[in-house]
Amino acid sequence: MSNSPFLSAGTVDTIRDAAAALKAGHLVAFPTETVYGLGADARNPDSVRRIYELKGRPKDHPLIIHISSITQFEKWATEVPEYASSLAQAFWPGPITLILKRTDIVEDFITGGRNTVGLRVPNNPIALSLIQEFEKISDSAIAAPSANRFGQVSPTSSDDVREELGDLLAASDFILDGGKSIIGIESTIVDCSGNYPIILRSGFVSEEDIKTKLNIPYVSYMRNKDVNFSGSFEKHYAPRCQVILDSEIIVGAGFLALTEIETPIGLVRLASPDSVIEFAHMLYSTFRVADRLGLNALVVCPPIGGGLAVAINERLIKAAQGR
Ligand code: TXA
Ligand code: MG
Numbered sequence: 001m002s003n004s005p006f007l008s009a010g011t012v013d014t015i016r017d018a019a020a021a022l023k024a025g026h027l028v029a030f031p032t033e034t035v036y037g038l039g040a041d042a043r044n045p046d047s048v049r050r051i052y053e054l055k056g057r058p059k060d061h062p063l064i065i066h067i068s069s070i071t072q073f074e075k076w077a078t079e080v081p082e083y084a085s086s087l088a089q090a091f092w093p094g095p096i097t098l099i100l101k102r103t104d105i106v107e108d109f110i111t112g113g114r115n116t117v118g119l120r121v122p123n124n125p126i127a128l129s130l131i132q133e134f135e136k137i138s139d140s141a142i143a144a145p146s147a148n149r150f151g152q153v154s155p156t157s158s159d160d161v162r163e164e165l166g167d168l169l170a171a172s173d174f175i176l177d178g179g180k181s182i183i184g185i186e187s188t189i190v191d192c193s194g195n196y197p198i199i200l201r202s203g204f205v206s207e208e209d210i211k212t213k214l215n216i217p218y219v220s221y222m223r224n225k226d227v228n229f230s231g232s233f234e235k236h237y238a239p240r241c242q243v244i245l246d247s248e249i250i251v252g253a254g255f256l257a258l259t260e261i262e263t264p265i266g267l268v269r270l271a272s273p274d275s276v277i278e279f280a281h282m283l284y285s286t287f288r289v290a291d292r293l294g295l296n297a298l299v300v301c302p303p304i305g306g307g308l309a310v311a312i313n314e315r316l317i318k319a320a321q322g323r
Contacts, residue, residue, distance in 0.1 A: 005029075005169035007158060010126035010176040018174040019133035022142065027051065027169065029147045029161045030130050031178025032122035034095045034187050034203070035154035035284070036161050037066065037144030039130070045109050048143055054168045057150040060112035063143040064097050064120050064187075068131040072141065076117055078103050083214055084192035090213040093123035095187040095204040110143055116193045126178040146186060153239055153284045156181040160288060184281040185311055196220065202311040204280070209307075239287035242297040243319040250297045254290040256282075257301035267299055276303045280312055287319070 008014040010031065018028045025047045028039045038055070040047035042065045052059055065076055070088045073080060077100035084098055102117035111117055122128065131142055146154035148164045155161045158177035169175070188203030190210070197214070199207055199221045210219050244250070255267035258279065263269040270293075271286045273279040290298040302316050303309040 005166070005171065005173040005175050007162070007175045007177060010130075010178050012129070014174070014176065015126065015129050016133055018130055018176055019137060021172060021174055022047075022134050023138050024172075026172045026174070027054070028130065028142075028174040028176065029158070029165065029169070030127050030142075030144070030174075030176045031158070031181060032066075032124045032127045033182045034122070034185060035156055035181050036147040036158065037122075037127075037142075038147035038161075038165065039066070039142040039144040041134075041138060041140050042110055042143035043105065043107070043138075043140040045107070048109050051143070051145065054165060055145060055148070055150045057145065059109075061145075062112045062114060062116075062118060063110050063145055064118040065106070065110065066120055066122055066127065066131055066142045066144050068128060068135055068141075069093075069121055072135070073119070074103075076103055076106055076119055076141070077101060081192060081195070083197060083216065086214055087190065087192065087197065087210065088121075091205055091209075092121040093128060094121070095123065095183055096120065097187045097189045099189065099191040099193055099200070101193055116191075118189065120187055124178060124182075126176055130176065151238070153237060153287045154186055156184050156281075156284050160285070163288070180281075180285070182281070184283055184285070185315060188311070202314050204308060204311065206307040206310065237284075237315045238319040238321075239298065240291045241287075241295045243287075243316065244297055244299045245302055245316055245320045248299065250299065252295070253297035253299050254286075254293070254295045255299050256286050258303060261301050264299075268293075268295070270298070276305065276308045276312065279303050280308055283312060283315065 079101045097118045097120040099116050106117045147161045157180050183204045188205040189201040191198040196218045251266040254270045259272040259274040271282045
């Protein structure tokens with residue numbers, strides 16, 4: 001047998017085994033509704049160190065802690081403002097990460113030395129039962145970044161995880177398969193450590209959604225204020241091929257656009273999402289298809305509008321700057 005990690009459909013038994021593996025210090029890649037995560041015991045410095053090594057990620061990039069429900073809030077976060085509790089009530093389980101003041105059990109190796117911590121309750125049955133199982137047998141939760149090498153495209157299937165990290169994971173680690181990620185792009189990140197919410201990374205939960213739920217006028221949007229923030233590096237979200245966002249025609253390049261947009265002559269259509277939601281769902285897998293085909297370039301027509309289109313455009317702009 002090779003030393004490849006244990007790939008398994010996320011059944012009740014394997015989820016229990018995977019939780020035990022986390023407790024023993026091993027890593028577990030698992031599906032979420034956004035993208036696949038690479039999980040470790042959030043209180044085990046050696047396991048968390050392995051995540052950074054495997055991903056090739058700088059140590060000052062903090063990790064999100066995945067918890068099973070809002071009832072775990074107090075364990076990891078303190079001085080939680082009322083608007084943050086409202087966001088958690090409204091959107092958890094779901095694709096939103098809240099940045100809050102941390103409690104003493106959250107250590108520097110998770111937060112890169114900051115006094116805040118990112119928390120999220122993912123909306124995926126395999127992820128939720130893995131977290132619940134792990135919380136039952138430990139006094140901890142699951143720290144997990146996206147399960148890709150640093151600066152690469154986030155994985156949206158267990159095959160993508162194997163492509164990214166398969167050679168680096170050990171036989172004692174797990175990859176849980178849960179099919180394709182329903183949303184396909186990473187969670188919205190909202191800084192809730194101040195007097196009002198600040199969106200640090202856009203996602204499926206939009207600024208409009210947040211304003212509606214909170215009924216407050218002042219949600220602000222801050223792009224890349226924090227240099228250690230995911231996406232602040234040019235290479236983020238970028239495939240190997242060049243991503244081009246204008247109508248330039250490069251013969252033989254790939255093409256990604258909503259279905260109503262015709263394929264320009266000379267381009268190779270890779271996907272035809274028929275809605276903005278489907279566009280997000282297919283975005284990263286289309287990047288991977290372009291790379292698997294060895295294309296030099298991928299021409300993309302960005303979807304127009306607010307909400308999820310904003311989140312897609314945020315990724316596309318970075319991908320286009322990338323290489
Ligand atoms: O959808 C997601 O959020 C996925 C799934 C697996 O949950 N996770 C994910 O993790 O995208 P990651 O590590 O690839 O991106 C999360 C970003 C980090 O780059 C980090 O900069 C930011 O969240 N972050 C985490 N904790 C933070 C904190 N305390 N302050 C500011 N930013 C933080
Ligand atoms: Mg990531």
